[in-house]
Amino acid sequence: METSVVIKNVTKKYKLYRKNREKVMDLILPKSFGQDFYALKNVSFEAKKGETIGFVGTNGSGKSTLLNIIAGIIPPTDGVVEVNGESAYIAVNAGLKNELTGRENIELKCLMLGFSKEQIKRMEPDIIEFADIGPFIDQPVKSYSSGMKSRLGFSISVNIDPDILIIDEALAVGDKAFAKKSMERMNDFKERGKTIFFVSHSTKQIKNFCDKVLWLQKGEVKAFGPTEDVLDEYDAFIKMISKKPKKKKKVTEAASR
Numbered sequence: 001m002e003t004s005v006v007i008k009n010v011t012k013k014y015k016l017y018r019k020n021r022e023k024v025m026d027l028i029l030p031k032s033f034g035q036d037f038y039a040l041k042n043v044s045f046e047a048k049k050g051e052t053i054g055f056v057g058t059n060g061s062g063k064s065t066l067l068n069i070i071a072g073i074i075p076p077t078d079g080v081v082e083v084n085g086e087s088a089y090i091a092v093n094a095g096l097k098n099e100l101t102g103r104e105n106i107e108l109k110c111l112m113l114g115f116s117k118e119q120i121k122r123m124e125p126d127i128i129e130f131a132d133i134g135p136f137i138d139q140p141v142k143s144y145s146s147g148m149k150s151r152l153g154f155s156i157s158v159n160i161d162p163d164i165l166i167i168d169e170a171l172a173v174g175d176k177a178f179a180k181k182s183m184e185r186m187n188d189f190k191e192r193g194k195t196i197f198f199v200s201h202s203t204k205q206i207k208n209f210c211d212k213v214l215w216l217q218k219g220e221v222k223a224f225g226p227t228e229d230v231l232d233e234y235d236a237f238i239k240m241i242s243k244k245p246k247k248k249k250k251v252t253e254a255a256s257r
């Protein structure tokens, strides 16, 4: 199978500052200020064309950061990212301009992706039909509910027909009917040999949909492999951390300071 995405030793480092003054000093003085924080550390894996890969991990483990790096929205601090094909990133709110109407957002996003005005005219009815938000399509996005934003973002992204679909919790805010319709469209993508990255806190959705799972923990790869195997390990880990007695945890945290 052809390779779609290669991630090699990818690291994303942020600087955490206690005060704004510290940030300014870090920018203008040769001495380093602030504390290094690694959102991702030496992450490596490969995705083949037609694979659907789910990312799991507790809050703050680096899932969105990795998706954003694959989508080219943020650069890695270190490492190699190879993406073969056009990608589309879908998250609640992603890339939508609040002041513009839904219809204007469709036009803007498609123009930015290089579609001609004629192409956009042809695509628009399908996008609007799939989003199914009624007269709100001509209202500014700032008046939308989070589910409506997700519907519009998802509809634009699947209709531009990218090679790689990157979905960050976008189905979590939609209602059941929309989630079902979206899943069907994603299955259609899969059958056509497209690559899909999928972040969800619903292990059921991941189990139903993904071929492989990448488990991130504190920015590092804990496991990568077939869905069943990695989810078994991940579920056991979640059970273990949720069983930890609170009192004992407090003592451990205090002792580690």
Ligand SMILES: Nc1ncnc2c1ncn2[C@@H]1O[C@H](COP(=O)(O)OP(=O)(O)OP(=O)(O)O)[C@@H](O)[C@H]1O
Binding pocket: 014, 015, 037, 038, 039, 057, 058, 059, 060, 061, 062, 063, 064, 065, 066
């Ligand atoms: N711009 C930033 N500056 C500093 N830290 C950041 C920045 N963006 C993200 N982080 C940190 O990087 C870590 C990873 O964040 P990320 O959003 O990728 O996690 P996640 O696994 O998607 O979490 P969740 O499940 O809560 O959505 C978090 O600790 C977050 O606070």
